[in-house]
Amino acid sequence: MSTPAGADVRVEHAGRRYGRVDALKDANLHVKPGELVAVTGRSGSGKSTLLNLIGGLEQPTTGRVLIDGSELWRRGSAARHRRDLVGFVFQQHHLLANLTAQGNVEVALLGAGVGHRERRERALALLDEVGLAERASHAPGELSGGERQRVAIARALANEPRLLLADEPTGAVDSVTAQRVLDLIGEVRDRRGMTVIVVSYDAQVGARADRMVTVTDGLLNDDTTLTPESMIHKPLPAASDTAPCR
Numbered sequence: 001m002s003t004p005a006g007a008d009v010r011v012e013h014a015g016r017r018y019g020r021v022d023a024l025k026d027a028n029l030h031v032k033p034g035e036l037v038a039v040t041g042r043s044g045s046g047k048s049t050l051l052n053l054i055g056g057l058e059q060p061t062t063g064r065v066l067i068d069g070s071e072l073w074r075r076g077s078a079a080r081h082r083r084d085l086v087g088f089v090f091q092q093h094h095l096l097a098n099l100t101a102q103g104n105v106e107v108a109l110l111g112a113g114v115g116h117r118e119r120r121e122r123a124l125a126l127l128d129e130v131g132l133a134e135r136a137s138h139a140p141g142e143l144s145g146g147e148r149q150r151v152a153i154a155r156a157l158a159n160e161p162r163l164l165l166a167d168e169p170t171g172a173v174d175s176v177t178a179q180r181v182l183d184l185i186g187e188v189r190d191r192r193g194m195t196v197i198v199v200s201y202d203a204q205v206g207a208r209a210d211r212m213v214t215v216t217d218g219l220l221n222d223d224t225t226l227t228p229e230s231m232i233h234k235p236l237p238a239a240s241d242t243a244p245c246r
Contacts, residue, residue, distance in 0.1 A: 005033070005034060005162060005192060005193030005194055006032075006033035006034035006035070006162055006163070006193055006194045006195035007033060007067050007068055007085060007162040007163040007194075007195045008030075008031070008032060008033050008067070008068050008069070008195075009029070009030070009031040009054055009065075009066075009067060009163065009195060009197070010029070010030050010031075010065070010066040010067075010069075011027050011028060011029040011030075011050070011053065011054065011063070011065050012028060012063050012064050012065075012066065013026050013027070013028060013062065013063035013064075014026070014027045014028075014050075014053055014060040014062065014063035014064065014065060015027065015060060015061050015062040015063055016046075016049050016052075016053060016058060016060055016061050017061040017062075022218050023046045023049040023218055024046045024049045024050055024053070024060075024215075024218050024220075025046075025218040025219055026062075026063070026219075027050060027053075027063070027219075027220040028220065028222070029050075029213065029220060029222055031195055031197060032195075033162075033193075033195055034189070034193050034194070034195060035195055035196075035210050035211065036185075036186065036189050036195075036196040036197075036198070036208070036209045036210050036211075037196070037197050037198070037209055037210065037211050037212070037213060038197075038198050038199075038200065038205045038206040038208070038209035038211070038212045038213070039051065039197060039198070039199045039200075039212075039213050039214075039215060040199075040200060040201060040202075040203070040205070040206055040212060040213070040214050040215070041201065041214050041215035041216060042201065042216070043201065045215045045216055045217060045218070046215045046217070046218040046219075046220075047199045047215040048167055048168075048199055049218075050199070050215060050220065051165050051167050051197060051199045053065050054163075054165060054197060055081075055082065055086050055088060055165045056072050056073075056079070056081045056082045056086065057082070059072075059073050060073075067081060067085065067163070083111065083112075083159070084159065085161055085162055085163055086161050086163045086164075086165060087156030087157055087158075087159065087161035087163070087164045087165070088156055088165050088166075088167075089149075089152050089153055089156045089164065089165070089166040089167070089169050089185075090152070090166075090167050090168070090169070091167060091168035091169065091171040091172050092172060093140070093148040093149055093151065093152040093172075094152065095140040095148055095151055095152060095155075096140075097139065097140055097141060098139075099139070099140075100136065100137050100138060100139055101127060101132060101135055101136050101137070101138055101139075101140070101143065101147075101151045101154075102120070102123045102124060102127060102136040102137065103123075104140070104151055104152075104155055105122075105123035105126055105127060105151065105154045105155045105158055106119040106120065106122075106123045106158075107155070108155045108156075108158035108159060109122060109123070109158050109159065112159055122158065123136075123154075123158070124136055126154040126155075126157055126158060127151070127154050129154065129157070129188075129191075130150040130151070130153055130154045130184060130188075131150065131184075132147060132150055132151060132154070135147060144177070145172060145173040145174070145177060146173055146177035146180055146181060149169060149170075149172075149173060149177075149181050150181070150184060153169075153181075153184060153185065153188065157188065157192075160192075161194065162194050162195065163194065163195045163196075163197070164185070164188070164189070164194050164195070164196045164197075165196075165197050165199075166185060166196070166197070166198045166199065166200075167199045168199060168200050168201070168202075169181055169182075169185065169198065169200070170182060170200060170202050170204075170205065171200070171201075171202070178202065178204065179204065182204065182205060182208050185198065185208075186208055
């Protein structure tokens with residue numbers, strides 16, 4: 001049987017404690033392969049902690065996280081999980097200022113043993129996929145906020161992940177650019193069939209997802225299934241997003 005394009009994610013009774021503070025409490029979540037799930041909540045609610053546990057960036061204090069039925073943090077699997085399975089997109093793009101857009105995408109392939117020629121070809125193909133082929137030689141300082149985030153998405157796709165995790169991907173851009181970033185994430189999911197989990201306080205993120213869950217004071221509420229009517233959004237204006245975002 002072939003492996004599905006998207007990863008199957010299960011969070012079972014997971015908690016994360018920092019000292020005496022429970023950032024996440026007894027969380028249970030199942031994200032099916034290819035599903036796009038939005039995780040919303042106020043700042044400090046625990047939603048980013050949940051994403052970090054799923055991404056293998058942090059280890060749960062209690063409970064467990066399973067990807068395709070295999071438990072993270074068993075026999076050192078978390079590091080392999082981050083390298084081979086997951087692509088990360090953060091609020092701040094974290095691009096290297098001294099590299100071009102192409103170079104920033106290539107960086108993600110260095111640890112995978114990909115040769116120079118293939119790195120270049122894959123980076124250019126990914127930049128073309130996110131609509132930035134003509135900006136490949138530009139440094140981050142020469143790109144708009146939306147363009148920098150699109151480079152970050154291309155970089156996250158470099159190792160062909162089956163799980164894309166985005167933490168506040170629209171938090172540092174204006175509302176019009178935010179819609180374009182969300183459109184791109186949805187298009188990437190549709191083309192590649194990957195599983196996508198997006199954390200955000202932005203309501204329009206939930207309106208693009210298959211399902212929305214909320215985190216309140218460390219408690220997860222997973223009972224919101226979105227209807228087609230709830231996912232309708234207004235068309236974007238025709239203005240270019242090549243100008244720097246304010």
